[in-house]
Amino acid sequence: MHTVDIGQPYPLGATVDEAGTNFAVAVGREVEAVELCLIAEDGSEERIPVTERHDTTWHVHVAGIGGGQRYGWRVHGPWDPARGLWHNPHKLLADPYARAFTGDYAWGQQHFSYAFDEPDRMDTADSLGTSMVGVVVDDDFDWGDDAPPQRLLTDTVVYETHVKGLTALHPDVPEELRGTYAGVAHPSVLEHLTSLGVTAVELMPVHQFVNDSILQEKGLSNYWGYNSLGYLAPHAAYSSADTVGGQVHEFKQMVKDLHAAGLEVILDVVYNHTAEGNDKGPLLSFRGFDNAGYYHLVDGDERHYMDYTGTGNSVDLSSPKALQLVMDSLRYWVTEMHVDGFRFDLATTLTRVEGEQGPDMFSGFFDVVRQDPVLRTVKLIAEPWDVGWGGYQVGNFPGIWSEWNGMYRDTVRDFWRGEPGTLGEFATRLTGSADLYEGDGRNPGASVNFVTAHDGFTLRDLVSYNEKHNHANGEDNNDGDSHNRSWNCGVEGETDDPEVLTLRARQQRNFLTTLMVSEGVPMLSHGDELGRTQKGNNNVYCQDNELSWIDWSTRDDALIAFTRDVIALRRDHAVFRRRQHFDGRPAERDVEAPLPDIVWLEPDATAKTEADWGAEARSIAFYLNGHDLQRREGEPDEAFRDFYVLMNAWWEPVPYTLPGPLFPGEWEIVVDTSSHVAPAGTRPHVVAGEVIEVPGRSTMILREVVRQEQG
Numbered sequence: 001m002h003t004v005d006i007g008q009p010y011p012l013g014a015t016v017d018e019a020g021t022n023f024a025v026a027v028g029r030e031v032e033a034v035e036l037c038l039i040a041e042d043g044s045e046e047r048i049p050v051t052e053r054h055d056t057t058w059h060v061h062v063a064g065i066g067g068g069q070r071y072g073w074r075v076h077g078p079w080d081p082a083r084g085l086w087h088n089p090h091k092l093l094a095d096p097y098a099r100a101f102t103g104d105y106a107w108g109q110q111h112f113s114y115a116f117d118e119p120d121r122m123d124t125a126d127s128l129g130t131s132m133v134g135v136v137v138d139d140d141f142d143w144g145d146d147a148p149p150q151r152l153l154t155d156t157v158v159y160e161t162h163v164k165g166l167t168a169l170h171p172d173v174p175e176e177l178r179g180t181y182a183g184v185a186h187p188s189v190l191e192h193l194t195s196l197g198v199t200a201v202e203l204m205p206v207h208q209f210v211n212d213s214i215l216q217e218k219g220l221s222n223y224w225g226y227n228s229l230g231y232l233a234p235h236a237a238y239s240s241a242d243t244v245g246g247q248v249h250e251f252k253q254m255v256k257d258l259h260a261a262g263l264e265v266i267l268d269v270v271y272n273h274t275a276e277g278n279d280k281g282p283l284l285s286f287r288g289f290d291n292a293g294y295y296h297l298v299d300g301d302e303r304h305y306m307d308y309t310g311t312g313n314s315v316d317l318s319s320p321k322a323l324q325l326v327m328d329s330l331r332y333w334v335t336e337m338h339v340d341g342f343r344f345d346l347a348t349t350l351t352r353v354e355g356e357q358g359p360d361m362f363s364g365f366f367d368v369v370r371q372d373p374v375l376r377t378v379k380l381i382a383e384p385w386d387v388g389w390g391g392y393q394v395g396n397f398p399g400i401w402s403e404w405n406g407m408y409r410d411t412v413r414d415f416w417r418g419e420p421g422t423l424g425e426f427a428t429r430l431t432g433s434a435d436l437y438e439g440d441g442r443n444p445g446a447s448v449n450f451v452t453a454h455d456g457f458t459l460r461d462l463v464s465y466n467e468k469h470n471h472a473n474g475e476d477n478n479d480g481d482s483h484n485r486s487w488n489c490g491v492e493g494e495t496d497d498p499e500v501l502t503l504r505a506r507q508q509r510n511f512l513t514t515l516m517v518s519e520g521v522p523m524l525s526h527g528d529e530l531g532r533t534q535k536g537n538n539n540v541y542c543q544d545n546e547l548s549w550i551d552w553s554t555r556d557d558a559l560i561a562f563t564r565d566v567i568a569l570r571r572d573h574a575v576f577r578r579r580q581h582f583d584g585r586p587a588e589r590d591v592e593a594p595l596p597d598i599v600w601l602e603p604d605a606t607a608k609t610e611a612d613w614g615a616e617a618r619s620i621a622f623y624l625n626g627h628d629l630q631r632r633e634g635e636p637d638e639a640f641r642d643f644y645v646l647m648n649a650w651w652e653p654v655p656y657t658l659p660g661p662l663f664p665g666e667w668e669i670v671v672d673t674s675s676h677v678a679p680a681g682t683r684p685h686v687v688a689g690e691v692i693e694v695p696g697r698s699t700m701i702l703r704e705v706v707r708q709e710q711g
Contacts, residue, residue, distance in 0.1 A: 002038070002048065007061030009054035012328065013097030013232065014136045016066055021136050023050075023071070024059035025095060026321055028290035030085065031077040034058040037092060039070035043129045045092075047074065056290070056321075067138035068244050070102060071095070072131070075288050079122045081114065084291050084302030086283055088113045091127045094285040096325055098134030098208075099332075100233050100245040105282075106130040107213035113283040131284075132210070132229065135245040139336060141252045148340050149264050151199050153379065153402060153445030153521050154577045157567055158266065159198040160453060161526035162224070163206060163238045168549040180240040181250045185257035193263060196529060196560070197567035200264035200379075202343055204454055206251070207267075207329075208233040210275035210284070215542050218474045223544035224454065226311075226345060227275045229285060231329035234337075255338045264340035266379060267333060271315055271326045272349035272386065278312030279303050293321035296354060308349045308388035317365045318353045326350075326365075331374050341379025343404070348386040348393045358390040366398045376400060381448055395436030402521060405433055405447045412451055413462070416510055416697070418649050421615040427622070431598065432519030434581040443579055447520035451511045452528055456481055457538045459528035463507040466492055469536030472543060480539030493536060506697055509562055509673035510647075513699045516566040517645060519578050529563040531556035569670065569701070574639045575626035587628035595662055599623040605659040619648040619694065621656055623663060626704075644702040648694040660688030664704035671701035 007022045015022045023036050036048040050058045073095060077087030091113060094101065109116055110125035167173045167183035177183040184201070193201065208230030211221045225235065239247035255265050274294075276287050286294040296306035296316040305313040317323045333339045344350065351359040351366070369375050384393045384403045394406050408429045415426040428435055432444030440446075452459050457468075470480045491500045508531070515522045526532070527550040534540055540548040570576045586594035600608040601621045624643040631640065642664050648654045658667065668683040674695040685705060686692055694700050 002046065002065065003063040004048055005061040005063070006052040007059040009057040009059045011097075012057065013095060013099065014069075014071065014134065016136060016138050020061060020063040021065040021069065022059065022061045024057055025073055025097070025289065026057045026293075026324075027075055028077065028085075028087075028293055029056055031056075031058075031075055031087065031290075033076035033089075035074040035076075035089070036060055036062070037072045037074055037128075038062070038065070039072065039128075039133050041070075045072075045128055065136060067136055069136040070133045070244070071136065072133045073289075079113070081120070081279065081303045084297045086113045086287050086291055088122055088283055088288060090122075090124045091283045091288060092131050092133065093283075093288045094132055094229055095134040096231065096285055096289065097328070098230050098233050099137040099139070100135040100248050101132050101208045101230055101236055102135050102244050103132045105132055105210060105213075105284075107216065107282075111282040111284065113288070119280075132208075134230075134233075137245050137248050139248070141249060143252070143256060143338065146256045146259050146338060148259060148338065149199070149262055150340075151264060152579070154443070154519075154579050155571075156200050156264070156379075156445075156521050157198045157516075157570070158200045158202050158448065158521060158523040159193060159196075159526060160202045160204070160268075160450075160523055162204045162454065162548075163235075164223075164544070165549045166526055169546065170550070170552050177240050180238050181234070181247070181254040182240050185254040190257070190261045190263075194261055196564050197571055198524065199262070200266050200340065201258060202266040202268060202523070204268045205270050205345075206235050206238065207231050207269065208235050209270075212275065212277075213282075218542075220474065220542040221544045222542065223548055224541040226270050226541070228270045228273075229275045231269075231271070231325060232332050252337060259338070264379070265338075266341040266343055266381070267339050268343045268345060269330075270345045271317075271329075272344075272346040273309040273311045273313050273315060276313060278305050278307065281312055290321055293319050294325075295322075296352060299354075306352070306388075308352055308386045308391065309346050310387045314349050314352065314388075316352070316354060317350050317363070323365060323368065327368060327372070327375075330369075331372070334374050334378055339378075341381065343381040343383065345383055346386040347382035347384055347397070348391045349388070351393075352388065357388070359386075359388070359393060361393065361396050361398070366401075370398065370400060395433070399440055399442055402446050402448050404453075404523075405429070405436070405449055405520070407436070408433060408447065408449045408518070408520070409451055409453075412449075412511070412514055415618075415647075415649050416507060416514070418618055418651070420618070423617045423620060424613045427600065427613075427620060430514070430518045430622075431582050432578065438581045444519040444581060445521055445579070448523050449515060449518050449520045450523040450525070451515055452525045453523070454525060455539070455541075457536075458525065458532050458534055459508050459511060460504070460531045460533045461536055461538070462511075463504045464493060464533070465536040467536070468538045469493075470539050472537060472547065473539060474542075480537075503697065505559070506673055508559060510697065510699050512563055513566050513671055513673055513701070514647070516570045517576050517701065519576070519581075522570070524563075526550060530560050566671065572639060573626060573641055573643070573703075574629050574631075574635065575624045575641070575643055578629065587625075594628070595623070595625050597625045597628060599625075599659075601656075601659055603654055603656045605657040618650040619646070619654045621646045623659065641706070642704040646692075646694045646700045646702070648696060648698055651696040653693045653695050655691050655693050657691050658686055658688050658702075663688060666705040667702035668705050669700060670703045671699060673700075674698040 164179035172188035205225035437446040
């Protein structure tokens with residue numbers, strides 16, 4: 001038996017000190033008793049009655065306990081599902097504040113608070129020995145001189161990736177490190193990322209998550225990880241460590257190594273729902289501590305949950321307990337784990353207020369984030385929608401937030417498949433979506449631009465398939481987005497036809513180029529730079545296998561080189577990284593007839609009029625004034641050049657006359673997606689008044705030739 005003392009109510013979770021470990025947990029007011037359960041290596045438990053409470057926090061200090069100790073909780077209280085009360089001391093509960101977990105769920109009746117054959121009867125089977133349990137963690141780690149890169153949003157290039165999928169098949173990563181945090185930070189992976197030119201790695205969910213029983217029964221698993229259980233714990237299965245709780249140290253080392261390589265770390269966080277599902281779901285943690293304190297319940301029918309997420313439940317951030325958990329979690333990942341930002345999954349759910357069907361874009365969550373001295377300094381990116389009423393909120397998040405710009409994705413895809421009537425909106429999306437963000441005082445960094453993401457087709461599949469091929473998911477191909485807003489070159493699926501392959505490669509280059517010359521924050525989905533395919537499956541959330549992992553053995557080196565070049569073009573020229581939206585006016589400077597910051601041009605080099613944005617127009621040209629941009633200390637003159645961008649989504653060539661005389665007199669072609677980026681020193685030069693032909697389905701980018709080069 002261990003020696004116990006009353007302990008402290010804060011911090012929540014398990015906190016190691018010189019004498020032992022303090023345990024504290026928050027529960028509902030109706031709770032009658034709480035037991036701390038210390039789990040031995042043989043699976044047996046020691047139950048310690050907790051006698052001290054402060055408000056709704058129960059706490060105890062246990063002497064002699066340190067890092068590596070396994071533990072859980074049992075909560076005694078009313079079991080009345082009709083009132084939303086599911087307390088059941090027969091179920092070992094996972095600590096919401098555990099900093100690490102070990103074990104797994106061997107699914108069965110023992111994990112459910114109700115009896116399968118009689119849902120209104122409490123089940124008394126014990127879940128000990130078949131459940132995931134918390135681990136006490138000693139947070140000691142030598143961060144050395146670690147420092148966050150702190151890049152401006154407009155200088156950021158995001159690489160969305162999956163911890164396992166990135167390295168599971170990587171030939172240069174040692175087998176024991178593949179699919180782990182250490183694998184992400186392996187020198188061969190860092191070399192690929194840094195040479196590519198990305199500046200931030202956005203990791204798909206790394207909070208401890210659960211593989212749900214329904215998928216396991218099908219022989220599948222929750223590969224993506226959008227099924228959270230522990231909001232302060234790195235997912236244990238992504239660790240190569242052979243010690244209990246070793247995932248915490250390994251995660252910190254990964255962050256430290258990524259920072260040393262100049263890469264920021266952004267976490268995809270899932271605070272909108274948990275792994276417990278609806279009223280038919282298991283009793284694992286939150287539901288057993290304080291169901292109404294964590295979830296949106298149906299008013300007047302508290303057995304059931306408001307489901308704004310499509311997963312069965314929704315976390316209620318209008319509740320102080322849930323809000324505190326999320327805020328404590330966010331601060332922990334910044335202060336203790338040194339991450340640089342967050343992408344919030346289904347972020348509209350976080351704005352939902354109890355009793356209201358619509359989102360509240362002035363919710364308290366935004367207020368506490370804005371005033372928080374830790375969180376207001378990191379990158380905050382919203383997926384600005386959920387599946388509830390009024391859930392699509394692109395453009396409506398507060399000023400310090402950036403957003404996944406779903407309108408950008410849809411419009412860019414529509415333009416490059418030749419959809420009529422898209423030219424005007426395409427121009428708006430290219431230039432930073434001022435219609436969505438400028439009115440709130442936000443700059444182009446508010447728009448996270450993407451063509452593909454984890455959810456949907458890969459870039460290669462986007463131009464190769466018209467229809468999804470999700471049969472392996474066991475849902476009769478009914479899951480996933482049903483519509484591919486792209487052009488597959490007329491042939492469905494894999495082919496050896498060289499003409500089709502050439503067109504597909506060109507279309508991939510068009511998308512990558514568009515992404516990198518658009519104002520805002522470009523996001524690249526992992527493997528798109530090397531031609532990754534999922535064989536037409538656009539919803540691999542349950543495919544933890546070669547279908548979803550990056551196959552490095554089939555990498556397209558030419559596509560990698562092209563991606564590297566267009567990212568470098570963006571990095572080296574400030575005109576593609578504007579910190580303010582275009583206004584179409586000349587800068588106030590002492591020169592004769594200054595040009596505006598952007599000019600839209602017709603093929604004959606005349607300025608576009610309103611009539612030129614018609615439904616049948618499928619090509620676009622614009623001049624970018626790079627000289628009048630505000631300069632920062634240390635930036636070379638080379639970073640401030642003028643550009644002329646020509647994009648032709650028509651299947652026939654379009655001749656363009658180069659503008660003059662106010663425009664630069666001589667240009668060099670630096671991008672031509674019908675072939676490749678020309679090597680330095682061999683780029684063709686063209687002059688004002690000359691006619692160049694932009695091939696069908698292609699992009700050409702021209703950069704001014706400066707005087708010293710001319711002379």
